[in-house]
Amino acid sequence: MIEEKVGFIGAGSMAEALIEGLLEQQIIAPDDLYISDINKSRLDELTAKYEINQATTNNALVSKADYIILAVKPQVIGQVLEEVGPKITAQQTVFSIAAGVETNQIEANLDQVPVVRLMPNTAALIGEAAIAYSLGSYAGKETAAVVEELFSASGTVTKVKENLMDAVTGLSGSGPAYIYLIIEALSDAGVNMGLPREKSTELTLQTIIGAAKMVKESDLHPGELKDMVTSPGGTTIKGMQQLEESGVRGILYNTVEAAANKSQELKKE
Numbered sequence: 707m708i709e710e711k712v713g714f715i716g717a718g719s720m721a722e723a724l725i726e727g728l729l730e731q732q733i734i735a736p737d738d739l740y741i742s743d744i745n746k747s748r749l750d751e752l753t754a755k756y757e758i759n760q761a762t763t764n765n766a767l768v769s770k771a772d773y774i775i776l777a778v779k780p781q782v783i784g785q786v787l788e789e790v791g792p793k794i795t796a797q798q799t800v801f802s803i804a805a806g807v808e809t810n811q812i813e814a815n816l817d818q819v820p821v822v823r824l825m826p827n828t829a830a831l832i833g834e835a836a837i838a839y840s841l842g843s844y845a846g847k848e849t850a851a852v853v854e855e856l857f858s859a860s861g862t863v864t865k866v867k868e869n870l871m872d873a874v875t876g877l878s879g880s881g882p883a884y885i886y887l888i889i890e891a892l893s894d895a896g897v898n899m900g901l902p903r904e905k906s907t908e909l910t911l912q913t914i915i916g917a918a919k920m921v922k923e924s925d926l927h928p929g930e931l932k933d934m935v936t937s938p939g940g941t942t943i944k945g946m947q948q949l950e951e952s953g954v955r956g957i958l959y960n961t962v963e964a965a966a967n968k969s970q971e972l973k974k975e
């Protein structure tokens with residue numbers, strides 16, 4: 707367990723996923739975790755649920771935490787930084803999980819403080835997040851080690867150049883939602899063909915988990931694995947024809963591009 711104190715400004719769904727990951731994996735003791743939020747009922751809910759500390763103001767949290775995680779919406783990051791920036795010292799580290807917000811925008815409100823831009827996803831709740839990060843101008847190897855220490859139990863952690871963070875956001879930050887839609891649609895499709903809902907969802911889930919594990923563990927290209935499923939003149943290739951005719955590849959390109967572009971735009975909002 708780490709000795710440092712961690713504070714979340716913003717107690718929304720992503721903060722909760724990270725908090726649950728940190729506690730579940732025993733990275734930090736509940737007594738060393740602080741949260742603040744303008745929504746008092748949400749704050750009460752999370753502090754009661756996880757038995758963590760509630761800070762009455764964002765600045766009260768800053769006075770307690772070694773690592774400060776900005777988990778508010780991108781649109782309010784500027785106002786939060788104006789409020790807390792003057793109180794943060796170079797002995798602390800600021801993490802921002804806000805989509806689109808660049809480290810230099812954050813550094814502009816701070817005095818030579820190490821800053822980490824982090825893009826997790828909600829699977830942190832179960833230790834299965836895809837997490838990417840980039841470092842600001844005052845963050846070096848020591849800060850990178852802190853990122854690993856804090857978040858590697860919440861999923862995979864990978865460092866990328868900051869100019870790739872919008873792409874990461876469009877792919878893996880938003881990605882769980884795309885997959886949930888696919889799971890729901892496949893389950894519906896099974897029901898449409900007569901399967902009971904429970905069976906259809908169970909079969910859908912295991913198919914997705916199995917296929918993902920095959921790609922991860924077999925070292926084979928997804929195309930080769932697809933070829934192994936498609937018997938000549940069989941059922942799979944007929945299904946594939948439908949997928950290709952629907953333009954599913956282009957739809958996925960466009961989906962990630964649209965989300966990444968939105969991430970780019972958020973920095974200006």
Ligand SMILES: NC(=O)C1=CN([C@@H]2O[C@H](COP(=O)(O)OP(=O)(O)OC[C@H]3O[C@@H](n4cnc5c(N)ncnc54)[C@H](OP(=O)(O)O)[C@@H]3O)[C@@H](O)[C@H]2O)C=CC1
Binds near residue numbers: 715719805827
């Ligand atoms: N959800 C996700 O899957 C992911 C989200 N992110 C990023 O995480 C951040 C949070 O997203 P998410 O958890 O979905 O959003 P939420 O809206 O669920 O959480 C944000 C919380 O911050 C509160 N808040 C607003 N203003 C302030 C303030 N001035 N001081 C303190 N708290 C405040 C909000 O209260 P109120 O609701 O009353 O405004 C809300 O409870 C965003 O920047 C997003 O880009 C990154 C990766 C994945």
Ligand SMILES: O=C(O)[C@@H]1CCC=N1
Binds near residue numbers: 805875879880
């Ligand atoms: O939808 C959003 O803006 C956030 C960022 C990535 C996932 N959720």
